Amino acid sequence: MTEELLVNRTRVGNRPAGAGAAGAGAAAGDDGGPAHVATEAFSVFYGKHEAVVKVSMGIPKGQVTAIIGPSGCGKSTLLRAINRMNDLIPQCTTAGAMMLDGYNIYAPDVDVVALRQRVGMVFQKPNPFPKSIFDNVAFGPRLQGVRGRRALAEVVETSLERAALWDEVKHRLHRNALGLSGGQQQRLCIARALAVQPEVLLMDEPTSALDPRSTTRIENLIGELRTKYTIVIVTHNMQQAARVSDYTAFLYEGELVEFGATTGIFTHPKKRQTEDYITGRFG
């Protein structure tokens, strides 16, 4: 199975990136590890409106990066651009480059399907399929051609264990997933995304629809997952960003105002806007 995945992965952006990639990587390197995902003057347009404005930043590998900012600042748009979910929106176009491991994912020959297998996503509202818990988690592996019962069961178990859900659902794997609580559903969605074995996990306000207890569980889960995956999380909740992330990017009106280590951003913001937002003066 791993081999198959590798084959899939090589399909993504088989063309070497431009010289800019190295620069973005270096930018991230200042703060931590090498950049896994890097944007270079990356813009997203809805029609003529520029929702994300020439953002350049490097998201380090194996770390949690939070994107914060007031409503409508383009943070979700930027996040969704990382696995090209924006393609679904008519009249949505991009400019600049979005690099994944040095390959521009917006290059014309990129296989979007394979890209999305490398970059998984968890949405704001838990959205399990109306199928059994097992089938939900097995959805991704089945897409990748895993067929054997035992192989599937193994992937499902590992994924559910990683998502800290296994103990709660192991006796009812074949019950409908919609019967789970909201927090469990969201963890199931995380397990479902993990089952595809992505490198990057995008989370779009994953706890905004959940109660505090479920939120804590998801936050703990993010902490456990951080070493294995590069995680990018969009959040409205400043405390959450401070709690779970290693790096924080502050976006305002589509522009990247500040990007750096979370501790730095929250204790010594370099820009006035960042400080105002973090201290709650606006937003």
Place this chain on the structure above:
Amino acid sequence: MTGTRKILDRYFTAIGAVSILLMAVALVALLAPIAFRGVQAFVFRGTVEHRLLQLEKLERGNRMRIEDEVGAAAEARQPVYAMLDAFAAELGDMGFVERRKYQEALEELEDALSRLLGPRPGGVRPALVRDQYGQTRWDRARAALHEVLYVQEYDYSDPTRMGQAVDVPRQADFAGTSLEPLFPYIEENLESMLRPRWTFYWGFVTDTAIDAHIFGGIWAEVLGTIYLTLGAMLFAVPMGVIAAIYLVEYTKENRLVALLRVCISTLAGVPSIVFGLFGLAFFVNTLHVSESKSVLAGSLTLALLVLPTIIRASEEAIRAVPDTYREASLGLGASRWRTVSTVILPAALPGILTGIVISMGRAAGETAPIIFTAAVSVGKPLGLWDTLSEATPALPWNIYNLCTEHEAAEAIRHVQFGMVFTLVGLVLLLNVSAIVLRARVSKRLKG
């Protein structure tokens, strides 16, 4: 203000309740007679003739017992034929003028008698099955008895009114002859001559019609209807669902799509007889899917008829699938087609099934589209392979045909009602099974 609002609210509730009540009453008023008279095709007082027919034509029943019964009935009938023989002898002794006077009346009487009791034993067996047996149903036997006992004449004595039908006893024609006691004898002993017994004729649905529906069942029609309905679904469901998927998932909203939608709506409003003519002109005369009418041509025509319904229902169902499912599936690296086939279609299935149910009922009951393309009045039940080339009888068409064009329409009312009842039952059965299926699928989706 609040007062007015409350009153309006109450009025509306009342009007709503009343309209639902009226609908229920109308439904009962419609279905009750159909059910009551339709059941009489299955449950009735069958005479010994019925059992004899079942034995001889369908080899059904206990031969020994039926032959015993036929013997007993023949014994009871013996005096009738004895009286006729006696009268024939009497007739021989009469003068020419007198004989002519009785001859005509006697022939009429003998006709009426053979309709009631069947042909006289020992004679030449008539060619038509309808002439080989007497009345098989007790209710029809009572009507035939009336014809034996009375001659219908018209009274024109009042010039200001239309002629009035008057029943004149036949007995009067034969007053003073050896036939005079025949009439009271028949009236009194009809039961022992025909031996009626409550019968549950389950074969009404599964038997083939014998001699143009005068005897037997309606299997050919039922089977034809099933073929046509399933055939129509075979073509319409894949086409309709694929069209709906294309319209919702693959096209962007533009003028062409809008125009396409208008066309589909228009198609739904086309009168069914136009579909029938189109089917004849296109499938039979142009494409030559079969040499003449056939189940295949009829199914294709019916498929066109129900296509808009299926497209519309499927479109609505697919549109109602939350976008979050699409996002989730695509986000996991599923291709568009995989998303449609593994996530969207299963979630939309209950809605699609509803559309299919509605169309099935419609296809089963439509008459006009099959008149020119598939239906014949008389025919055998078809084998599966024959459906490609052969026309078939079908319930909706044969109901019309039996009520209007059958030579003995009056005498086979029970068959007509039985057919209507069976058609309603068939459609109901289809709907119920689809509703059950739908409920099961929905339950599986909800968890």
